[in-house]
Every structure is written in C-alpha cells, then in structure tokens.
Amino acid sequence: MTRSVYVTGIGRGDGRQVVELGVMELLTRRIDRVGVFRPLAHDAPDPLLDLLRSRYRLVQPPGSMVGLRYDEAAVLQAEKGTDELISQLVDCFHGVAKDYEAVLVLGTDYADTGLPAELALNARIANELGAAVLPVVAGLDQSADSVVADVRNAHHAFTSLGCEVIAMVANRVRDSHAAEAARALGHHLPEPVYVLPEEPALAAPTVQQVVDELGAEVLLGDPAGLARDCRNFVFGGAMLPTFLPALTEGCLVMTPGDRADLIIGSLAAHSAGAPPIAGVLLTLDQRPGDETMALAARLAPGTPVLAVPSGSFPTAAELFALEGKLNATNPRKAEIALGLFESHIDSKQLTERLAVVQSDRVTPMMFEHELIERSRSVRRNVVLPEGTEERVLRAAEVLLRRNICNLTLLGEDAAVRKRAADLGVNLNLLGPDEIAEGPGATARVVDPATSPLRERFAELYAKLRAHKGATYELAYDVVADVSYFGTLMVQEGLADGMVSGAVHSTAATIRPAFEIIKTKPEASIVSSVFFMCLSDKVLVYGDCAVNPDPNAEQLADIAIQSAATAAHFGVEPRIAMLSYSTGTSGTGADVDKVRQATELVRQHRPDLLVDGPIQYDAAVEPSVAATKLPGSPVAGQATVLVFPDLNTGNNTYKAVQRSAGAVAVGPVMQGLRKPVNDLSRGALVQDIVNTVAITAIQAQERGV
Known part of the structure; x- marks a missing residue:
C-alpha cells in the first residue's frame, strides 16, 4: 500500500514549505518513486511544485499534482456538499498513488481560499486519503506560552478529528524560551515536537x-x-x-x-x-x-x-511586505531550508515515523543522500584551495548549511570575503583567531602567502624533496602555491582532506599529493574511480582519470583498490576486468595483459569475485552473459568495471554519462595515505558538494 504524509498548518505564515521540502528529502532518501499531490491549489503558478519537480527530477505529469482549484472546490462544495468535494479529491489522489511508493500531500494554505472550516477540511481529506498528518504551527513573534498553546491545540484538533499525527512542528520560532518550551511539550505529547527557529536568510x-x-x-x-x-x-x-x-x-x-x-x-x-x-x-x-x-x-x-x-x-x-520564497529559480534558498530542517529535526526518528520501506533500487539521488548522511556523521575539515572560485564558494555554502563538514578556504582573506559578498553567498567566515560557537559546520580563510604556516611548510617540503635538490628558498616559493599549501595542511593533520581542480588541472592537484602524501603501504599505484549512478543502480568505473596505460600488476592493483572503494561506499564488489574479448575468445598483448591482471587479483585477493577478460555487455547484461560466459559469478551482474587503459575508461565514462543520463561522481582518488580528490574543470556545484562529502567519508575511514 502506498504510504502518504499530509503536511498541513492551522493558519497562514507558518513557513511550512521548509517542512514540505524536508519531508520530500527524507522520502527520496528511502525510496525511488515519490509522488506529490496538492488537493487544492490557486489558479496561479505554484513555486513549491516547480521546485520539487526540478530538485527531485520528478517525472510525474504536472497536471496530476493538483486536484482542484480553490474556486472550483468552493463552487462544488456549495452546490453538492463536502462529501462530493472529498470524493473527487480522493479520486484524483488515487490516480497518483497507484504509480508511486509514497506520496507527499500538501495541505491548504489558508490564503483567500473561500473554504469554511479549513482545518477540519484538511483533517477530513487526510483521513480519506489514509495519510499520516504532520501539522506545522507558526511561532513567529509568539511568546513561550503562545507557542505551547498553539502546538497543544493543533495536536488536539487533528487527533480529535481522527487523524494519525506522526509529529508536530513549531516553525519560525524566534524566542529561545519559546523554543525550549515547545521542546519540553514533546515530553507530554505521544508524538515528538520539533522546533525550527526563524531563519533570516529564508525570510529575506x-x-x-x-x-x-x-x-x-x-x-x-x-x-x-x-x-x-x-x-x-x-x-x-x-x-x-x-x-x-x-x-x-x-x-x-x-x-x-x-x-x-x-x-x-x-x-x-x-x-x-x-x-x-x-x-x-x-x-x-x-x-x-x-x-x-x-x-x-x-x-x-x-x-x-x-x-x-x-x-x-x-x-x-x-x-x-516582501518575504523570501522557495522556488526552482533559487536553489540556494532550498539548500538553506534543508540545512535548517536537518539541523533541528531528528531525521532518523521522523523517517521511522513516516513508516516507509527502503527501496531495493539505488537511484542517483539516494546515493547522493547517503553520501551526505555519512559525511556529517563525524565532522571532518576539508581544505578547498580555490577559495575565490564561484562554484567552490556556492558549494561551500551548501556544505556549511547542510552541516556536512568544516572548511578551510585558501586565498587572500579580503578577496575571498568580497567574492562571496558579490555572489550573495553567506559563509559566516571565522576570523583568524576566532573560536567557533555552536554545533554547526564552520569555515575560515587561510592565505598561504601570509600564513605563519608558510615557514614551517617550507622547511618540511625542503626536507621531503632534498633528494631532488630542493632548498628552503625554493620550498618557500613552492608552498605559497595553494595546491601545495593545501596538501601540506592535510599531511600535517591541519585538514583531513583536500578537494581541488575546479580551475586547476589534474596534474596541479595531484602532483603535490604524489610528492608529499605518497601512496599507502599496501598500494603500488595511485588510481581513481567514478561512481556511475544509473537510474536503478550504482556502478564503479576505474581507472578513468589518472593512469594512461597500466601494466598487468598495476591493473590488478587498480582492481583491488576499486573493490575496496566500492565496498566502503555500499556497493558490493563484483569485478569485471574489461577487454575487447570475453573469456578465451581473443588473443593479443592487450587481452593477455587483462588476463594476467585477473589472475593476479585472484592470487592476492581470493575472497573477491572477479572475472576477465570480459566485454562490457557481457559484464552488465545477464542475457549476454548467459551466452558469452555462462556460470560466471560476475558476468551480467558486475558492479566494479576496470578498464584496460585511460583512453578506454575516460571515453566510456563520458559516453555513459552523456548518452545514458548517468550521474558521474568523481574522480575519487584511491591509494594515497590521506584523501586528496580532483574535480573536473566543468564540475557543477553539486559535483563539488558530492566530492567533498566523499573526501570527508574517506577521512573518517582513515581515522584522521
């Protein structure tokens, strides 16, 4: 049976769009097919529906998202009664519910609707739809007593009308005493009470x-x-x-x-x-x-x-009279809203109360959600060398709002602050000696040219590169480069990981890591993978970014590392060693290299499922695998695909990304002692957010 949740209020000005967006976020983390239904709507563009369609890539036809217009509902109710109105709305809802695992239902807005007894109408609709109810109460400019009374009255109103209330939300609460009182009220109600403060950036x-x-x-x-x-x-x-x-x-x-x-x-x-x-x-x-x-x-x-x-x-x-609005044209506001929601609502508790069953499929959005959740579980500090780049600053705001990790931005302090101000990005940057207050993620700026760390880093770099003739004077100039400075911060434990490459080349990003951080003892080579998020699963591609033509030993190392990376991020590794032939059907130096690499993987890691040489179609398509490589534990169900060279891997990942509409997350570097990750120079803001989240998770794994 489709699970549905009905988000409603008791009057105007409750800012419940924040809660509606947050609930949609929770639903899409768990399940693939989520529908949206607004029983009653105004005859005007609906900014929230536009935002939900855009942000969550909904394929639901826009017309099915709305039941009736308010003017139509008022006429129908007056002429044929409330029962007929409800009957038509229920029919519209079931037209949506049959195609989705869960439906988010958006209650009426109490704004010139022309409908009497609107709260009771919302309760009746929710009951007839079989939807759990999440009431939102406005706390703006309310005293502690008023907030508590409104929450208590709303709870009584909906439960007395037979509604299944799963939680209560007091939103836009300004006074700390009112917030504490509302939270305390949760101990006296059978359902939890969540309190969201007024967020000036949303109201603006x-x-x-x-x-x-x-x-x-x-x-x-x-x-x-x-x-x-x-x-x-x-x-x-x-x-x-x-x-x-x-x-x-x-x-x-x-x-x-x-x-x-x-x-x-x-x-x-x-x-x-x-x-x-x-x-x-x-x-x-x-x-x-x-x-x-x-x-x-x-x-x-x-x-x-x-x-x-x-x-x-x-x-x-x-x-x-103007207030900020959530809409598809301003995704930044949506990130602020989600940051507010996630900071003040127990997501795990509310998800359990929503009572939705986890989907077997893993969509790109579900994979991204999992990255965010894991990265914020133990907060790390990631250094971003490109501190004045627009996409980096916009990503930094998202990372901070969502409490994903702490950040260090490299660049001249005044230049970073002015660039952020020009972009309208609010990072609340800490001063050089300022100590963070509160539990939220923080950011600060470090200027490599003037930092007291420059001399220390120069001495360290000169020592590390003495065998290459590096002097202190040379090192002093080298470490002023943001890529080298950021890498040295990671090496010295002043940052847990680094992400760069939005404007720097791959070589400029990873060369300092090769020189300073070096490879892990168990790794013979540094390589990379992409997480390829298809419509219903996640595949791991390696190596598509670093090694031009690995030999058999290196290819085996890439496969073993890629399997470990896949397992660490929740993908069960089944390794396909790709070639232009499958099994014993082909010969030649290129095929022999892959065959030898496959045997090396089996020798070094007999616990891993691996097969090769194997063609791509036989690796991922069961019907082809049944013909070309019957009986293989990998063929037709491979999750880790190892390409024989960079030319093949890089072209394949881009072809799949563009032709199949896959979301490519990466490249994710593997084999280094500490996490440093590269960005594509065409990276979008969300790509940067995902890569930083992955870097934070890698840092958690290493316990740095």
Whole structure:
C-alpha cells in the first residue's frame, strides 16, 4: 500500500514549505518513486511544485499534482456538499498513488481560499486519503506560552478529528524560551515536537524578487547580483558622512535617483567590503547621469542598481511586505531550508515515523543522500584551495548549511570575503583567531602567502624533496602555491582532506599529493574511480582519470583498490576486468595483459569475485552473459568495471554519462595515505558538494 504524509498548518505564515521540502528529502532518501499531490491549489503558478519537480527530477505529469482549484472546490462544495468535494479529491489522489511508493500531500494554505472550516477540511481529506498528518504551527513573534498553546491545540484538533499525527512542528520560532518550551511539550505529547527557529536568510527576499514584485527596471547588475538576499532596507536621505555608518551587510539601499553621492558612496563601500550591500534601488523615476552610471559599473561590477517610478514611502510599504520564497529559480534558498530542517529535526526518528520501506533500487539521488548522511556523521575539515572560485564558494555554502563538514578556504582573506559578498553567498567566515560557537559546520580563510604556516611548510617540503635538490628558498616559493599549501595542511593533520581542480588541472592537484602524501603501504599505484549512478543502480568505473596505460600488476592493483572503494561506499564488489574479448575468445598483448591482471587479483585477493577478460555487455547484461560466459559469478551482474587503459575508461565514462543520463561522481582518488580528490574543470556545484562529502567519508575511514 502506498504510504502518504499530509503536511498541513492551522493558519497562514507558518513557513511550512521548509517542512514540505524536508519531508520530500527524507522520502527520496528511502525510496525511488515519490509522488506529490496538492488537493487544492490557486489558479496561479505554484513555486513549491516547480521546485520539487526540478530538485527531485520528478517525472510525474504536472497536471496530476493538483486536484482542484480553490474556486472550483468552493463552487462544488456549495452546490453538492463536502462529501462530493472529498470524493473527487480522493479520486484524483488515487490516480497518483497507484504509480508511486509514497506520496507527499500538501495541505491548504489558508490564503483567500473561500473554504469554511479549513482545518477540519484538511483533517477530513487526510483521513480519506489514509495519510499520516504532520501539522506545522507558526511561532513567529509568539511568546513561550503562545507557542505551547498553539502546538497543544493543533495536536488536539487533528487527533480529535481522527487523524494519525506522526509529529508536530513549531516553525519560525524566534524566542529561545519559546523554543525550549515547545521542546519540553514533546515530553507530554505521544508524538515528538520539533522546533525550527526563524531563519533570516529564508525570510529575506532576493533582489530579483524585488524586481519582480515592484516591476523595477534593472539599470545595472548580473544574475549573481540579482540572486543576493536583501537582509535589510536602508533609506538614504542624509548627507553621505551620516549615511555611510547606517549601511549594514546585505542591505538594499533605497534613495531618490538624483542622489549621486549616496549611490556612489554605497557602491564604493560595497567595493571596499565595508559592508557588502545587496544593491541600490532608485525611486521617483530619477536616473543618474551617464558619468555616474559608468562610475557605478566600474566600482561594483555585477551589483544591482534598480529604478522604480514611485516615491520612497509607497515603495517602502511594498518592500516591507516582501518575504523570501522557495522556488526552482533559487536553489540556494532550498539548500538553506534543508540545512535548517536537518539541523533541528531528528531525521532518523521522523523517517521511522513516516513508516516507509527502503527501496531495493539505488537511484542517483539516494546515493547522493547517503553520501551526505555519512559525511556529517563525524565532522571532518576539508581544505578547498580555490577559495575565490564561484562554484567552490556556492558549494561551500551548501556544505556549511547542510552541516556536512568544516572548511578551510585558501586565498587572500579580503578577496575571498568580497567574492562571496558579490555572489550573495553567506559563509559566516571565522576570523583568524576566532573560536567557533555552536554545533554547526564552520569555515575560515587561510592565505598561504601570509600564513605563519608558510615557514614551517617550507622547511618540511625542503626536507621531503632534498633528494631532488630542493632548498628552503625554493620550498618557500613552492608552498605559497595553494595546491601545495593545501596538501601540506592535510599531511600535517591541519585538514583531513583536500578537494581541488575546479580551475586547476589534474596534474596541479595531484602532483603535490604524489610528492608529499605518497601512496599507502599496501598500494603500488595511485588510481581513481567514478561512481556511475544509473537510474536503478550504482556502478564503479576505474581507472578513468589518472593512469594512461597500466601494466598487468598495476591493473590488478587498480582492481583491488576499486573493490575496496566500492565496498566502503555500499556497493558490493563484483569485478569485471574489461577487454575487447570475453573469456578465451581473443588473443593479443592487450587481452593477455587483462588476463594476467585477473589472475593476479585472484592470487592476492581470493575472497573477491572477479572475472576477465570480459566485454562490457557481457559484464552488465545477464542475457549476454548467459551466452558469452555462462556460470560466471560476475558476468551480467558486475558492479566494479576496470578498464584496460585511460583512453578506454575516460571515453566510456563520458559516453555513459552523456548518452545514458548517468550521474558521474568523481574522480575519487584511491591509494594515497590521506584523501586528496580532483574535480573536473566543468564540475557543477553539486559535483563539488558530492566530492567533498566523499573526501570527508574517506577521512573518517582513515581515522584522521
């Protein structure tokens, strides 16, 4: 039977989209096919449904996600009664449920719905759908007594109407006393009570939202600038010396368009990083002159300058009514929401209460979820040498929001902070001597050029490379390079792992590791694997990134290492040693190399399942295996595929990635004493997040 959960509220302003997104995240970690159903919806675009479709790659037809529009429901209820309304909604739901293992049901929003007794209607719908209920109560600006009363009343209301309540959520709670009171209430209710604090970054509208809501004209600004959060509004009227101290980080400056002094002063302050602003909004339909706009563009490239025809007062009234929204166009907000959800809700407990059964299939998203969960179980510190690269900074924000690991960003402190501010990325970077407070993941910046560690690292590198003629003077220059500096941090235990390669070449990333960290005693070679996440399983490809033409001994070592990596990440290793022939059907130097490597694997690790030489189709397709290599314990069900050379492996992984729509996670380096991983220079933000998570897990394995 399909399991469904009904997320609902008791009024407006509860911010339950955070909970709906979080529950969807929990469901997709466990099962492959999750549907979404909103029984009643407004006749307007639905940003949350768009976000769920985009983020979770839903193939569910959009039309099936909605039952009826509110106006249709109101007419139907008035003419034929509530029973007929419920009957039609149930029919729509079952049209969805038959195709999915679980369904997330989104309750009504209490916003001009035209429906009487809305809470009771939500309860009735949930009961008729057979859905467990997760009520969300708004705690914004509420006292401790009010929050407790609202949670208790909501619980009583839904249980008295026959609902299966699995937990209660108090959301947007600002006061620490109110949060503690709500948590304490959980000891007196049969279900757990979770408390989510108000998150300013979620409540803050983006500059793009200001543009959309006010119909503002964009005079200057790029997409990154328009994605910045407006954390505050500062209204300019005073003279510049009085005005500048009023600026706050992330504020949107509103000033009449003829105040060139305030416009240039604000942008100059942003350029200096004191403080970085979200942008400038000009009122009264005034435009600065061409010279002023040209100077503004040079002072703060990408920073938005907007214009509206209305005056300051009506514009301010509209601004203060704006709140941040979760939608598909701003994935950063979704990561913030998930970070909030995961930090304050016991995911394991709630997953158990959702009572969904783990799928046998392993989808790309389920594999990525597992990486995130494992990486945060024991928090490690990963160094990112490319501290001013946009994708790295955006990935860093996700890593910190999701509490995946602590980070060290390499680069000049002022440059890293300014680049983050320009991108609207909030990392809450610690100062050089600042001690982290609280349980969350943290980040700090280290500048290799000025760090006190530079002299220590130079001495160490000169000693390690003395046999190559390295002197202290040479080493002092070498260790200022971010790749070498980051590698030395890992070697010296000042970081647990390193990830680089978004802008550096593979050689620049791994050469320092070869020189400094070196291979593990049991490994004869450093190699790599990709986790190839297909629609229903995960395969491990090795080596597709490092070794051009390994000999038989090296190929055997790659196979053994790849099997260990696969097992460590939950993939049962069945090794296929790939060639252009299967079994004894072919001869030649290339086939003989693979045949010899296969025998070496059997000699060194008789416990491993391995077969070869074998062609790719015989390795993964049971029907082909039955003909070409019958009786093999590997053929047709291989999970670790070892390619004979880099040319074959690299082309194959890219062909499968692009043609089959597989998600390629890696390359993951193996054979080093401590974890250093390389990125593709075309890596996306999520690729960087996954690679850092893998690096943190590798560090956990080594106990560093």
